[in-house]
Amino acid sequence: MELVEDSPYRYRIERHGSMRVPGVVFASRDLLADAEQSLAQVVNVATLPGIVTASYAMPDIHWGYGFPIGGVAATAVDAGGVVSPGGVGFDISCGVRLLAADCDRREFEPALLGVMDGLDRAIPRGAGPGGVWRPTGTRELERILEGGSRYAVEQGYGEERDLVRCEDLGAVADADVAQVGVRARQRGLGQVGSLGSANHFLEVQQVTEVYDEQAAAAFGLAVGQVCVMIHCGSRGLGHQICTDHVKTMDQAMARYGITVPDRQLACTPVHSPEGRDYLGAMAAAANYGRANRQLLTNAARRVFQRAAGIRLSLVYDVSHNLAKIETHTVDGTRRRLCVHRKGATRAFPPGHPDLPKDLREAGQPVLIPGTMGTASYVLAGVPGGDAFSSTCHGAGRTMSRHQAARTITGRELAARLERDGIAVRPRSWRGLSEETPEAYKDVGAVVAASEGAGLCRTVARLVPLGVVKG
Helix, strand or coil: CCCEEEECCEEEECCCCCCCCCEEECCCCHHHCCCHHHHHHHHHHCCCCCECCCEEEEEEEECCCCCCEEEEEEEEHHHCCEECHHHCCCCCCCEEEEEEEEEEHHHHHHHHHHHHHHHHHHCCCCCCCCCCCCCCCHHHHHHHHHHHHHHHHHCCCCCHHHHHCEHHHHCCCCCCHHHCCHHHHHHHHCCCCCCCCCCCEEEEEEEEEECCHHHHHHHCCCCCEEEEEEEECCHHHHHHHHHHHHHHHHHHHHHHCCCCCCHHHCCEECCCHHHHHHHHHHHHHHHHHHHHHHHHHHHHHHHHHHHHCCCEEEEEEEECEEEEEEEEEECCEEEEEEEEEECCEECCCCCCCCCCHHHHCCCCEEEECCCCCCCEEEEECCCCCHHHHEECCCCCECCCHHHHHHHCCHHHHHHHHHHCCCEEEECCHHHHHHCCHHHECCHHHHHHHHHHCCCCEEEEEEEEEEEEEC
């Protein structure tokens, strides 16, 4: 397919075949060097019923299930627009939470190893069961699915500010626990408050650069400050919900006269019973993900307080795998849209009414985790941001986990990170090697392309001091 360069960091794929809208890709040529498969997915997404404006892709685009990771697509809710589980992915509400410490690197340095050892013991991780909190039964799990971070805070696992500084005030509305199947509940019961595996992590970081003093001050960040970044999602519960509802929609599409070029794009109208059921189950999984990060926050706070007398305050918590009903202007008209963001982050601009009052002037914080051993970034939403106020979510893989593990052993990577001054606490050596930085794009280049495309602005850069991995 031909990519037409509209402007620096913006490429267009013209409508052809059964595409209903063009494709728009925000990236540099270098970032798109190996994106042929994922660009084909951008084209496929453009065929979805009810899609408006464009099928978008972020600079960290790479191949995913149905949608590319880094894909954004919105469908018109009141004009037959569909919802597709592939546009959210298996790790529903996977997202990032950033905590700021009341100390800087110099004060923290003597306590670093003690804190890392404490986190190693306190943070459950890995592919299997095990979590900070074991619900007493199905009813308590349902309260987590309905209440998210809000329920965790009510139970003593946080503070009121944690809800104010969390997307959706800690819980997605309209969760329908009745649409969460038995197998998903079984998987969820044993994993509440855990990192999981793959690219999920808890990282102790230092702010090394501030690019926007005003926004950084509003967010509570300053040069030299110690921070904690938590990246995880809804674990096996979210995965099972996606699996279950993809199957249901695949069987239902014919009843609505829907055909798609890839069965992984299974979808039904938002207003259909299947669409409503999925959105209710997805919201429940999103609340599980929020509670998950809230519980890990509480565990990290206890370690920092006990080992170093340090307090952690929430900067923000935002997901990058969700479909949300939002209102946006399309061709000059305000319309209700189902906005799919898969490996893409909401980036509301300054003044948006959904932002907390103390952040409204600066715009929404956007948290971009780097690859292990490289920098992470804090961005902010900007006025007139394209792709329904969305931006990138991370570096984006370039190697499979199997390929990555063949390039370096976990022990070799740990030694390299330690030489660079990064304390590493892995759950497994194999899991560590699969996440070697060489398996990812340059996160700095991804952020530069996102800002260059007018999707966001850069607020701060953070580098790792220690990492806890599954």
